[in-house]
Amino acid sequence: AQKVTQAQTEISVVEKEDVTLDCVYETRDTTYYLFWYKQPPSGELVFLIRRNSFDEQNEISGRYSWNFQKSTSSFNFTITASQVVDSAVYFCALSEAWTGANSKLTFGKGITLSVRP
Amino acid sequence: DAGITQSPRHKVTETGTPVTLRCHQTENHRYMYWYRQDPGHGLRLIHYSYGVKDTDKGEVSDGYSVSRSKTEDFLLTLESATSSQTSVYFCAISEGNSGRDEQYFGPGTRLTVT
Numbered sequence: 001a002q003k004v005t006q007a008q009t010e011i012s013v014v015e016k017e018d019v020t021l022d023c024v025y026e027t028r029d030t031t032y033y034l035f036w037y038k039q040p041p042s043g044e045l046v047f048l049i050r051r052n053s054f055d056e057q058n059e060i061s062g063r064y065s066w067n068f069q070k071s072t073s074s075f076n077f078t079i080t081a082s083q084v085v086d087s088a089v090y091f092c093a094l095s096e097a098w099t100g101a102n103s104k105l106t107f108g109k110g111i112t113l114s115v116r117p
Numbered sequence: 118d119a120g121i122t123q124s125p126r127h128k129v130t131e132t133g134t135p136v137t138l139r140c141h142q143t144e145n146h147r148y149m150y151w152y153r154q155d156p157g158h159g160l161r162l163i164h165y166s167y168g169v170k171d172t173d174k175g176e177v178s179d180g181y182s183v184s185r186s187k188t189e190d191f192l193l194t195l196e197s198a199t200s201s202q203t204s205v206y207f208c209a210i211s212e213g214n215s216g217r218d219e220q221y222f223g224p225g226t227r228l229t230v231t
Contacts, residue, residue, distance in 0.1 A: 033217045045160075045207065045222035052217060091159060095216040103216035104175070105150075109159040 002027045004094050006108035013082055014116050021077040021111050023092030029053075031097035034068065034075040035105070039089040051075060082115045089113070120144055121223035123208050129229045136195040138226050140208030142188075148211045149191040150220060151175075151183060153204040160207065166191055167214060198230045 003026040013019045025034065036048040049059060051068050059066045063080045079086050092108045120143030130136050140149060150165040152175075162175030164183040172183050180202060182194045195202055205227050209220040 031216070035219060037222075043205070043225050045209075047219045047221060050217065050219050097216040103214050104162060104165075105220060107159040107161075109157060 002029075002032075002094050002096055002106045004092050004106055004108035006092055006111050008111045009109070010112045010114070012114045012116065015084060016081050018078060018080050019082050019113065019115075021079075021090050021092075021113065023075045023077065023108060025073050025075065025092070025094045027094060027096055029096040033095045033097070035093040035095070036066065036075075036077050037091040037093065037107075039091065039110070040085075041087065045091070048077075079113075082113075084115050084117055087113060087115045121208060121210055121221060123206075123223040123226050125226060126224065127227045129231060130198050131231055132199060133197050136198050136228065136230075138193045138206055138208075138228070140191045140193070140223055142191075142208075142210050144210060144212075144221075145188060146210040146212050147188070148214045148218075148220075149185065150209040150211075151181075151191065151193045152207045152209065153177065153202075154207060154225075155204050163193065163206075195228075198228075200230050202228065203230045204228060 005024045032053045034051045038046045056068050065078045067076045089110045089112050091110045093105050095105045122141045124139045151163040152160040154160050161177045163181050166172045166185040184192045205225050207225050208223040211218040211220045
C-alpha cells in the first residue's frame, strides 16, 4: 500500500528565511507520481507540482524548488526567501500508475507553515 | 481556475438527519472525487466516480453514499449524520485517472453535525 509521511507538522519562520518541507513516501510500484498542494488560510487546495518517478531532475519555479530523490524516497519542497503569503498548509501526495484499476491519490497529513513578518 | 463549485458552503445539521452535498463542474472531466479533511488526518478519499452512474468506495466510505446522474454533478449523501462526520468536505475532479493526472479541488463545504 502507498503511504506519504510528512513528519513536520508545524514550521514557523521569519520572512526572508529559506524553509524546506519534507515528504517521504512508500510505494511498491516502479512508476508513480508525486504532487504538492498548497492550502492557504482561505481554505482552497491549489495544485503546485507533479513529478513522475522517472524524472529525478530538480524543479525550480521562482522561489519554489523541489528535490526528488528516489534513493531516499523523498520529494522535498523548498521555499527560498519566504514571504507572509507563503503561510499555508502544504500537502504532499502520491499516486501509483494506472494498473487497470482506478488510481488513487494518497495525501500526507500536511505541514502548517507560518511565515512571520 | 477549474470550474468547480460546491453547495452548500456551510451547513449545520442535527445528528440522525440526512444531508446531501453537491459538487458541480463545468470542465466535462470524467473523474470526480469526494474527500474529507480532518485535523491530523490530511485528506481522505470517501468515494469517487469514473463516469456517469459509475462510482466506487474510497478508504472512509462507511456512512456515505454517492450518486452521479450527469457528468457535471456528483452528490455526496450522509444517510444519517453523526458527530464524527463533522468535517470539511472537498470535491475534486480530474481529466484522467492514470495516476499522473492532477486533481483540482472545489472550495470545500464545512459541515457541522450537532
